[in-house]
Amino acid sequence: MSGRALSYLLAAGALLALTALAFAVGRYPVSLGEIAALLFSKVTGSPHSLPANVETVVLQVRGPRVLAALVVGAALAAAGTAYQGMFRNPLVSPDILGVSTGAALGAVLGIFFSQGVFVIQMLAFAGGLAAVGLVYWIGSRLRGHDPLLALVLTGVVIGTLLGSAIALLKYLADPYNQLPAITYWLLGSLASISPRDLSVAAPLALLGLAPMLMLRWRMNLLALPDDEARALGVDTRKLRTVVVAAATLMTAAAVAVSGIIGWVGLLIPHAARLLVGPDFGRLLPLAMLLGAAFLLAVDTLCRTIAPIEVPPGVLTALIGTPFFLWLFALARRSW
Amino acid sequence: MKYGFVLFFFSSVCFSQAPVVDATGREIRPPAKVERVYAAGPPAGLLVFAIAPDKLTGWTREMRPNEAQFFDDKYARLPELGRLTGRGNTANVEVILRARTDLIVDVGSTGATLASLAAQVQEQTKIPYALFDGRMEATPAALRSIGKLMGDEPTAQNLAAWYEGQLKDVKQRVARASYHPLVYYGRGSAGLQTGGRGSINVEILDFLGARNAAAEARAGLVTVSFEQVILWDPEVIITTDPNYWASVWTDPRWRAVKAVAAKRVYLSPHLPFGWFDFPPGANRLLGLWWAGKLLYPREFGVDLRAKVSEFHRLFYHREPTGAQLDALLDEPGVLPK
Numbered sequence: 001m002s003g004r005a006l007s008y009l010l011a012a013g014a015l016l017a018l019t020a021l022a023f024a025v026g027r028y029p030v031s032l033g034e035i036a037a038l039l040f041s042k043v044t045g046s047p048h049s050l051p052a053n054v055e056t057v058v059l060q061v062r063g064p065r066v067l068a069a070l071v072v073g074a075a076l077a078a079a080g081t082a083y084q085g086m087f088r089n090p091l092v093s094p095d096i097l098g099v100s101t102g103a104a105l106g107a108v109l110g111i112f113f114s115q116g117v118f119v120i121q122m123l124a125f126a127g128g129l130a131a132v133g134l135v136y137w138i139g140s141r142l143r144g145h146d147p148l149l150a151l152v153l154t155g156v157v158i159g160t161l162l163g164s165a166i167a168l169l170k171y172l173a174d175p176y177n178q179l180p181a182i183t184y185w186l187l188g189s190l191a192s193i194s195p196r197d198l199s200v201a202a203p204l205a206l207l208g209l210a211p212m213l214m215l216r217w218r219m220n221l222l223a224l225p226d227d228e229a230r231a232l233g234v235d236t237r238k239l240r241t242v243v244v245a246a247a248t249l250m251t252a253a254a255v256a257v258s259g260i261i262g263w264v265g266l267l268i269p270h271a272a273r274l275l276v277g278p279d280f281g282r283l284l285p286l287a288m289l290l291g292a293a294f295l296l297a298v299d300t301l302c303r304t305i306a307p308i309e310v311p312p313g314v315l316t317a318l319i320g321t322p323f324f325l326w327l328f329a330l331a332r333r334s335w
Numbered sequence: 336m337k338y339g340f341v342l343f344f345f346s347s348v349c350f351s352q353a354p355v356v357d358a359t360g361r362e363i364r365p366p367a368k369v370e371r372v373y374a375a376g377p378p379a380g381l382l383v384f385a386i387a388p389d390k391l392t393g394w395t396r397e398m399r400p401n402e403a404q405f406f407d408d409k410y411a412r413l414p415e416l417g418r419l420t421g422r423g424n425t426a427n428v429e430v431i432l433r434a435r436t437d438l439i440v441d442v443g444s445t446g447a448t449l450a451s452l453a454a455q456v457q458e459q460t461k462i463p464y465a466l467f468d469g470r471m472e473a474t475p476a477a478l479r480s481i482g483k484l485m486g487d488e489p490t491a492q493n494l495a496a497w498y499e500g501q502l503k504d505v506k507q508r509v510a511r512a513s514y515h516p517l518v519y520y521g522r523g524s525a526g527l528q529t530g531g532r533g534s535i536n537v538e539i540l541d542f543l544g545a546r547n548a549a550a551e552a553r554a555g556l557v558t559v560s561f562e563q564v565i566l567w568d569p570e571v572i573i574t575t576d577p578n579y580w581a582s583v584w585t586d587p588r589w590r591a592v593k594a595v596a597a598k599r600v601y602l603s604p605h606l607p608f609g610w611f612d613f614p615p616g617a618n619r620l621l622g623l624w625w626a627g628k629l630l631y632p633r634e635f636g637v638d639l640r641a642k643v644s645e646f647h648r649l650f651y652h653r654e655p656t657g658a659q660l661d662a663l664l665d666e667p668g669v670l671p672k
Contacts, residue, residue, distance in 0.1 A: 028562040053565055056591040061561040116578035117524045175418070176613030177575070180556050181523050191560050192525035194588065307549075308531070308557040 004282065007275040011289040015070075018293050022066045022300045027307070028057045060195060068193040068201070068257060069299040070292040073264055075205040075254040077291025078284060079247035080265030081272065082212055085280050086222045086243055087148055094251040094265035097155040097244065101162040102131020103255040104186060108169045111181045120185075121197065121256045125204075128252030131162060136244060147226070147237070187311040188259035190299050197257040208249035211242050212284065219243070219280035263316035264291050267324050274331035294320065355483050357465040358473075359450035365438050365463050365484045372485060373431050373462075375419040375441035378469045378616030381608065383440055384410070385617070385650040386482050386491045392416065392434045395426070402607040407653055419456065428460060436462050438484055442477055443469035443615060444535075470535070471542055474617050475499045494649060498620065502542075505623050508634040509544045516630055519548035519569035519594065522612070526572075526579040526589075528558050536612045539622045545571075545630055565591045571630060572600040575612050580668045601629055602668030607651065621646055629671070639664065 024032050034054050041048035042059075079094035087096065095101065106127020110120035139154035140147070166186075173179045212219070221229045222239060229236045251265070272287035295312070298319060302310045354362040372390045374380035384391045393416035403411035416434065417426030419441070431439065439460075441453065445468050457464040465484055467477035475495035482491020520537050522528040530536030531552030540547050548567040549559060565588075572594040574580050580602040583589040594600055603611035603622060610622035624642045627635040640660050648654045655663070664670060 026562045027560055028566045053591045056588060057562055057565060060588045060591075061565070111524075114578070115524070116582065120524060174613075176609075176615070177522075180528065184523070184528065184558060189558060191558055192527050194586065303560045303562070307563055308552045308559050309527075311558075 004276050008286060008289070011286055011293065015289055015293040015296070018296050018300070019066060019070070022069070022296055023058070023062065025300060025304050026057070026062050027304065028053070028062075030054055030057055030062075034058075064195045064198045065190050065193045065299070065303070066296065068190050068198050069296040071198070071202050071205055072190070072254040072258045072261065073268075073291040073293070073295025074288040075208070075250040075291075076261065076265035076295070077268040077272070077287040078209060078212060079251045080291075081269040081280070081283055081287040082219065082243050082247045084269050085219055085278075085283075086240060087152060088223050089152075090270065091266075092152075093262075094247060095159070096152060097135045097248065098131040098159040098162060099128040099248050099251045100255050100260050101159045101166070103128035103252055104260060105131070105162045105166050105169075107185050107256075107259070108166050108182050111178055111185065112169050112173055114178075117192065118196075121200075125252050125256035128255060129248060131158065132244065132248040132252075134158060136241070147240075185259045188261040188313045189302075189309060189311060190258055191303070191309045193257060201253045201257045204253035205250045208246040208253070211246045215239065215242065216281040216284050219284075220278075223278075258312075261295070261312050261316060263313075263320050264295055267320055268294060271324060271327050274327055353483075355465065355480050357453075357480065358445040358468045359453065359466050361450075361454065361465075363463045363465040363484060365486075369437040369485045371434060371436050372438045372440060373416060373419075373434060373436040375426070375439060375464075376443055377418075377608065377614035379440045379442040379467075381614075381616045381618060381650065382442055382474075382478055382481055383485070384652075385494055386478065387485055387487050388652055390485060390487075392436060398607075405607040405647065405651055405653065405655060405659065410652070419452070428456065431462070432460055436460075438462065439464040440467070440481055440484070441465070442467045442481075469615055471502065471538055471619065471623070475502075478617075497649060498617065501620055501623075505542070505627055508627060508631065509542075512544070512631040512634045515544050515546055516570045517548050517567070518545045518571045518573060518630065519564060519567060519592075520612070521564075521572050521574045521579055522556070522576060524576055524578045524582075526574060526576065526583065527561070527564070528556055530612075531555060531557055535615050538615070539611055539619055539626050540573075542623060543627055543630060545626075561588055568593050570594055570597065570599060573603060573611060573626060573629075574600065575603045575605065575609060577602055577668070599629075599671075600668070601626075601670075602666065604663050604666065604669055606663060617650060625669075639670075 023035055034050055035058055037048055038050055038055060038058055076094055083092045083094060083096055084090055103124040106123035107120050110123040135155045135158045139151035142150040142154065170179060170182055173182060218234060218239060221232060221234045222236060222243065226236050268291040269287050272283050272290055276282045276286050298312050298315045301315055302312050354364045357363050370390060371392045372383045373392050374383045377395055380391060380394055388410055391413060393414040395416060395418040397415040398411050416430055419426040439456065439462050441449065445466055449466060453464040453466045467480060475498050478491050478495040478498065482488050518540055520529050520540065529549045531554050532547060532550045533554040536556060537547050548569040552559065570593050580600060583595050583600050589595045603609060608614055608616065608618035610619060610625055621643060624637060624639060628637065628639060643660060643663065644654045
């Protein structure tokens with residue numbers, strides 16, 4: 001068996017084991033037998049004799065949260081992988097074109113105007129799309145520069161502008177009520193994920209994933225300079241637009257339900273690249289597996305180690321950094 | 336004798352009044368005549384306004400129309416001066432100076448950050464800056480000290496005595512209760528933020544002897560998971576968020592909690608100042624009566640409308656109209672149907 005296949009297999013195995021573990025642990029005690037009995041009764045349609053709260057916890061609370069961690073982790077890792085390939089830059093994260101900042105501004109506006117959870121999520125999603133739309137529109141109109149550089153710079157500049165709008169709203173917000181809510185949103189959390197959130201976010205993320213999967217072999221050409229790619233018969237401009245739209249859709253859907261969770265989109269693609277090399281077609285599935293497993297592991301810790309929730313953004317870096325350095329020291333592969 | 340009289344007269348005009356020791360242990364010497372007081376945060380503004388409304392130079396933020404309706408126009412229209420507390424200053428020291436401020440008062444946390452801020456601003460502006468403890472039990476003492484600093488001792492004394500009587504009455508009623516329900520305070524639009532043991536956000540629960548479901552969490556605001564709330568299984572939920580209150584009845588996850596099944600989820604009134612949690616000032620006295628009624632219906636057989644009217648008359652200087660009382664108490668979720 002090649003090392004590459006082993007990487008996929010190990011990652012998939014780890015993900016499966018983690019998912020089973022994540023279902024089995026939590027603040028509310030549910031045994032593996034109860035979960036099995038519940039799933040069996042749901043699949044066969046036969047009634048079960050479990051307490052009603054067990055069903056609520058597994059199907060309404062823990063289940064959606066586990067799935068959301070998988071979806072968000074995979075989406076952030078996929079978007080990061082696509083951007084790092086496209087921008088030919090290992091320091092790029094899904095946020096480079098302002099999607100998270102735009103989503104944050106949308107969510108903060110929702111909190112500022114005392115809206116409910118659903119409206120806040122919709123505003124975050126719309127804010128993410130709008131921010132990248134704006135960046136792309138301006139960036140592609142700045143002629144006379146390298147198109148990628150123009151895009152990145154516009155992303156940074158607009159991101160800063162949106163960031164100061166967020167700061168202004170924080171400053172104006174009610175310090176007893178809205179300011180803590182804004183702070184918690186910006187810290188990110190999967191604590192309040194509902195089945196409905198998942199049923200909206202997961203299809204949107206899949207919708208973004210589809211073009212990436214279909215174009216995965218052509219994605220490598222984006223790493224070539226524009227004229228070389230064109231000589232090979234690829235319209236890089238069009239391809240780039242599709243990739244940006246797909247990655248934005250995925251990230252915006254994820255961030256709208258989870259808030260901002262850093263690290264995953266930046267460093268999981270590196271971890272995957274260390275394992276299977278830079279070819280996008282091989283990289284994308286592994287990055288998604290790793291991203292999903294990583295965020296699931298982190299979120300499981302977040303909800304189990306204390307009676308109160310730990311923000312995932314804190315743990316992603318705390319756990320991720322040593323893991324990444326270990327992987328980096330182990331692998332001898334060049335970019 | 337003659338000289339003595341002259342000396343007495345002289346001293347009372349030229350020298351400042353007797354110093355008052357604030358919560359940080361600093362001796363505050365106000366000028367002989369305090370006419371204009373700047374309140375550094377909403378809880379302080381409320382007490383200064385209650386003692387002498389015409390001496391308050393402004394609110395920390397402009398009143399919104401739904402808040403202004405409870406006050407006389409000239410008070411509702413006082414300028415916005417910003418806040419000057421550890422957490423996000425929005426006040427400009429020059430604005431405070433331009434308002435010809437005689438005294439700065441803050442009420443709330445008395446930790447080292449705020450104490451040093453008070454000392455620093457006083458040093459900078461030469462305006463005496465007094466800081467007092469904002470907890471419920473400390474409110475009568477804060478009223479007395481602020482009254483002394485402002486030269487309005489009799490009024491402040493009356494308010495303090497009345498407030499003390501209210502707290503005592505509440506305590507006696509709580510002492511008669513035989514069962515203390517388990518209560519969860521749900522904040523934020525998802526209801527998953529709460530206050531841990533000893534947190535100022537749930538001071539009303541502690542004062543009422545209710546068992547705080549989140550007592551095992553650390554003090555201050557925390558986020559908790561659904562599973563944890565289901566595990567605590569509170570009998571009563573109190574919230575300050577109308578969106579959250581509306582969502583518990585349709586969200587299947589909340590149905591697993593006893594309080595929701597028993598329809599004991601209540602929404603705190605928030606006008607003109609919140610009753611339950613914020614701002615953490617004297618306004619929460621109404622929250623004590625309201626939550627007391629919800630948690631111990633038998634012991635708290637008081638007329639809430641009368642309590643609201645009395646508090647408004649004493650602290651806001653205007654009784655609410657019948658329509659305003661209806662609007663406050665008939666909002667869905669405020670009282671059991």
